Amino acid sequence: MINKRNFIKASLFFTIIGISSFKNLLSESNSDFSKSKINKKIIAKTGQKVPSVGMGTWLTFDVGHNTKKILKRTEVLKKFFEYGGELIDSSPMYGTSERVIGKCLEKINMPYKLFSATKVWTPNTWHGKQQIKNSFNLWKVNKFDLIQVHNLVNYEDHLENLYELKRNKDIDYVGITTSHGWRHEKTIDIMKRYDLDFVQFTYNILDDEAEKYLLDLAFEKNISVIANRPFKGGNLFNYTSNKKLPSWAKEEGINNWACFFLKFITSHPSITCAIPATTNVIHMEENMKSMYGFIPDKKFRKKMKSYFKEL
Ligand SMILES: NC(=O)c1ccc[n+]([C@@H]2O[C@H](COP(=O)([O-])OP(=O)(O)OC[C@H]3O[C@@H](n4cnc5c(N)ncnc54)[C@H](OP(=O)(O)O)[C@@H]3O)[C@@H](O)[C@H]2O)c1
Numbered sequence: 001m002i003n004k005r006n007f008i009k010a011s012l013f014f015t016i017i018g019i020s021s022f023k024n025l026l027s028e029s030n031s032d033f034s035k036s037k038i039n040k041k042i043i044a045k046t047g048q049k050v051p052s053v054g055m056g057t058w059l060t061f062d063v064g065h066n067t068k069k070i071l072k073r074t075e076v077l078k079k080f081f082e083y084g085g086e087l088i089d090s091s092p093m094y095g096t097s098e099r100v101i102g103k104c105l106e107k108i109n110m111p112y113k114l115f116s117a118t119k120v121w122t123p124n125t126w127h128g129k130q131q132i133k134n135s136f137n138l139w140k141v142n143k144f145d146l147i148q149v150h151n152l153v154n155y156e157d158h159l160e161n162l163y164e165l166k167r168n169k170d171i172d173y174v175g176i177t178t179s180h181g182w183r184h185e186k187t188i189d190i191m192k193r194y195d196l197d198f199v200q201f202t203y204n205i206l207d208d209e210a211e212k213y214l215l216d217l218a219f220e221k222n223i224s225v226i227a228n229r230p231f232k233g234g235n236l237f238n239y240t241s242n243k244k245l246p247s248w249a250k251e252e253g254i255n256n257w258a259c260f261f262l263k264f265i266t267s268h269p270s271i272t273c274a275i276p277a278t279t280n281v282i283h284m285e286e287n288m289k290s291m292y293g294f295i296p297d298k299k300f301r302k303k304m305k306s307y308f309k310e311l
Pocket of ligand 1: 055056057058059060089090150151177178179180200227228229230231232233234235237258275276277278279280282283284286287
């Protein structure tokens with residue numbers, strides 16, 4: 001476990017890691033990025049580094065047995081890895097998404113580093129254990145990096161089980177999730193009472209409720225934060241259609257709104273990772289490119305928020 005002092009240092013500054021290992025994987029048109037640096041964040045409880053943009057799979061990877069769509073998602077996932085992505089978030093709640101992730105991972109024949117994050121989501125404790133076994137089979141992994149209690153459902157019993165899995169080294173990290181600004185009081189209570197490694201909740205430039213308390217508490221308790229719904233389920237783009245990016249953002253290499261929204265989130269000192277979801281390779285490319293280069297500071301983040309609110 002890293003100490004408080006190191007955590008504060010680590011959380012205040014991104015870890016800039018060279019990406020020479022990704023050089024060969026990036027295509028000609030991406031060559032600028034092959035020379036650039038990827039922004040990683042520190043997982044507070046261990047010091048492990050993780051890229052600041054991951055991938056969500058709700059709806060986007062729930063494509064059943066449709067071979068054409070599975071091939072398309074494989075391309076999306078390949079792009080994710082090519083740009084240095086690692087953390088994939090899923091859940092048994094997301095229909096066939098976990099199965100599709102397993103299929104896509106199998107199809108991608110390249111050296112990738114995966115940070116596997118799924119959830120347990122059932123009111124029944126016994127069923128939760130079966131659900132987790134099923135997730136191992138669907139993803140085809142021997143170990144999960146992270147399992148989270150989805151939407152706090154039956155969290156007391158599931159957390160006990162997750163701690164046991166962690167003791168047995170079947171998983172590395174334990175977490176809880178909520179979203180849409182729901183159940184913040186309960187989330188705060190659990191964060192205070194349990195030894196959590198991760199907490200996941202909604203945080204984006206518009207849904208900033210977490211700034212009131214949750215983000216500070218996570219920082220204080222050394223709990224790493226995954227920001228879900230970074231684009232408000234895609235709705236943020238409705239505010240920006242036909243709206244130009246400000247020149248001061250472009251000057252810093254922020255060339256599209258996805259990059260603007262993601263940099264706003266991932267530059268927050270308490271945030272470990274944002275997990276945008278997409279079905280589109282071009283969108284994946286935009287999202288992953290936000291992980292490189294300029295990192296907004298507090299003043300710049302404030303400017304971003306004021307600009308967006310005045311659109
Ligand atoms: N309680 C929980 O645990 C919980 C709750 C909610 C979400 N989550 C997690 O968080 C993840 C993300 O949240 P979300 O899926 O609700 O929404 P989101 O990531 O905020 O938005 C997804 C939408 O944004 C669009 N999009 C993505 N990249 C884009 C780009 N570069 N340009 C334009 N549009 C873009 C996607 O459409 P295209 O397909 O066209 O790109 C999709 O419709 C989920 O997938 C899930 O893993 C967890």
